[in-house]
Amino acid sequence: MKIRLKDIAHGRSGDKGDAANVGIIAYDDEGYGIIKKHLTRERVKEYFEGVCLGEVERYELPNLRALNFILHNTLGGGGTVSLKLDAQGKTLAAALLRMEIEL
């Protein structure tokens, strides 16, 4: 069965210098199990190929049923220097929620 991440989770993204943070929050425990298993560091790095030009860090917040990803070298130099329309990575959480996952 294929699901879209958006069906089981929500999130928020923003900037930390030239890195973006992407927080993904599951709506319930089952959803947290799915994102914990499928949203690996490698998978997220591959998904944002061409967008994230650096490393991806992944942190778990089981208390909030959430994962936090740090996407390094992603924002074209960071908030003030960046030429990107989305210089602060505000839309990247939405981008990730569009991912399809095969269960």
Added chain:
Amino acid sequence: MKEKIRIASGQGFWGDLIEAPYWQVTSGDIDYLVMDYLAEVTMSILQKQKNKDPQLGYARDIPPLMRRILPFCKEKGIKVITNGGGVNPRACAEAIAVVAGELGISGLKIAVVEGDNIKDRLDELIDAGAALENMETGEPVTMVKEKLLSANVYFGAFPIVEALQKGADIVITGRTTDTGLTLAPMIHEFGWDKEDFDKMAAGTVAGHILECGMQATGGNFLGDWESIENMEKPGFPIAEAFPNGEVVITKHESLGGAVTIETVSEQLLYEIGDPREYITPDCVADFTTIQLSYDGKDRVKMSGVKGRPYTPFFKVSCSYEYGFSSFATLTYSWPQALTKAEAADRILRKRLEALGCTFEEFRTEFVGYNACHGNAAREVDEDQINEIMVRFAVRGQHRPSIERFGQEIAPLILTGPPAVTGFAGGRPKPSSVVAYWPALIKKELVIPVVNIVEI
């Protein structure tokens, strides 16, 4: 000691909803109004304003706002805490005093927190061993010293606590952490020990929830955003704090928005790094210990927060000149909107190259296609695309190149692909780029100064 205090967020950044703080003080009971005005670049803008006029350099929204809310604050005993003093908190306090005088309000104490601005002390601090290495590149600040626009230390809650202990009704600070604005009244009212790091962390997390205004009460909410009611008149978040460190996040009932575990969780995840190490001057908060539960409608209780000792450093935020940039857009309609926009991009680049223009970066984005999500966006059949806005952006040190870029956009309308529109407002001009230089400094090198202005 009070059983609880209610701390209301009034602004999430300079430019936020102007009515929000007015609604916060007039729509229900609060004890404190806290307003964050300072983003990383704001200080450099304020420094430029102060260079032109020594009476400026603070968030100029504050005096007209105080004119509206001061009568309510005085009547209800609401204290106001803000970092909108920017690089000139004293002038901000004096402007508020003038407003109070015109309103016939007296008997108030305005505290001014200074000492964060280290731009003029840089040589002395470098001599004292503060290299202010860039936290991202490791380079010493001397690399950009001649181009430096501003340099400010992020103070935490304690200078504000000192101000409140001196009886301040209004606290105007320079660069203070957003979280310190919310933590300070809790420390002051409940007499928390500064070594009680779980409580410092609880107040800090509450501050993180409040610091972006409506982002905690349903604004920019990626969950079921259509369920958020009355967004035209939103309630910004209120932290109802208790002496034991528990905090209930809520909002005024009559205002819009929503406080749910989902809306609060999204804000908790906003712009954080390692969740176990949320570092402030007051503590290191562990976001993996936060427990959220419901305490009624639009009430989310936060408990269990653990903290660890603060580090020996303050964070320093410097800004410096970094050349020029310019932006322009054109819109191409069906048919072949994307292909035409791409062709225009090639033509523009070849023309600028033939002119000998040089840029550090030349970025072209196709709005309506993949500008936001890049390669993560989905491929679409071009015939289905109704229109594309092409967005050109350049940055570099060579100003004439940036200027010429602005002159080469409008000609594309008559000398490029067809069905193009959307160029208006004259040639785009080069604007100065301000870059950000984050660093650390030993706390003992920078001492906050708190003074009271009585009106």
